[in-house]
Amino acid sequence: MSEMQFSNNYRDLSDSQGVDAGFQFEFYCERCSDRWRTHFKPYRSAQASGWLQKGASMFGGMLGNASSVLSGMAQAGWHSARDEAFTEAIAAGKAHFNRCGNCHDYVCATCFDGQNGLCYNCAPNVNVKISQARAQGEVSAASEIANDEGKVRGARRDVTQAMQLVCPQCRAETHGAKFCPECGFKMAQQVSCISCPTLLQPGTRFCTECGTRQS
Template identity: 30%
Template sequence: MLATLSRVSALVPFTDNVRDLSNQQGYQFEFRCERCGNGHRSAFRRDTVETGRKVLRAAGHVLGGFTQRVSRTVDQWQYDRTSNSPAKDRALAEAVERARQEFRQCRGCGDWMCAAMCWNDEIGQCLRCAPVVAEEVARAQAAAQRDQIRERAQQADWTADVDMSARAVVACPSCGSKVDGGRFCSACGSALAPRVRCGGCGSEANRIGALFCMDCGQKLP
């Protein structure tokens, strides 16, 4: 965010929704809508001082002597390009004047909104403070429809044909293929819930791979 310029006495807009894209070659600024994020980027404005410094440096390398000393002096000249540059102040002021055409400041919330997408011309406020009635009705209808769909889906019986007494199997215990239910594997035909019967007590609750019966402890075949 960019602070209010120290060299401009008038109130500066867009101080909380502008991004400084300036570099050593010149100045550029990007303004964004505080609702949708769309924005406007100013044209790049080259810094004439920096251009002059480049010329002097180039001349110093070629001519040497006095010109080279001047070039070194220019290179040593330090100034704050963030907020203490008159050239940058002018560049920002011009960018702000052009951006005014694309944005409106809402008197309700104080935010800057793009005129194309987020501004209610009829009311004179942003769409957050003064939404368009038809759009609000459409959103409310869609939300109610979603709620009613969920409610009706919960009322329907989706488990009538599901065997809840058998443990669900997602992979075939024989071949390891992924399965979507049923009693037999569609890849190898093996039973998805094979039973290992104990020869001692007759229990069929033992899992494949078990060595001893979980009910009587007898060794399984």
């Protein structure tokens, strides 16, 4: 058989043995990954062998020899039959996929600019790019405004207040809440010493580190 030229955008679904033996190939677009699959082509020799094997198991091995002979013949002819089926599949697949003139990927009709002979990765659709750029600009502008708003809100937060982020009773995350969302345990909101960075329990009159009286 003559040599075959093919790309790697396919998956071989063929089965060489059993009652379901046959040939089938699945091709995919290298841009969007949409699939196209050939019709299943039975491999009759292997199927017949599979049925004989089932019969041999039912009738106590009486058909075992015939099954072994037929199985050997089927396996011997498998590669040439598979190559023939693959050649047919490649020819059929070319009707569903186009080769990009720049990157040489095989893409489906939806992803191919037939006028330029290029896929849309190499020759993007102008209207799509305009819409994409407009959306990116909108997100960028909104992000800047949201960032400024976040700075305003952050300036109003008390960042000196220490918080228990894990409940000491049930170990649930509290996210700084005054009460545990799981068991209701009251969190001890520590405060900083007015003179040093030491964290103190509420109601502490003197700093345990520097001795400063807390007002």
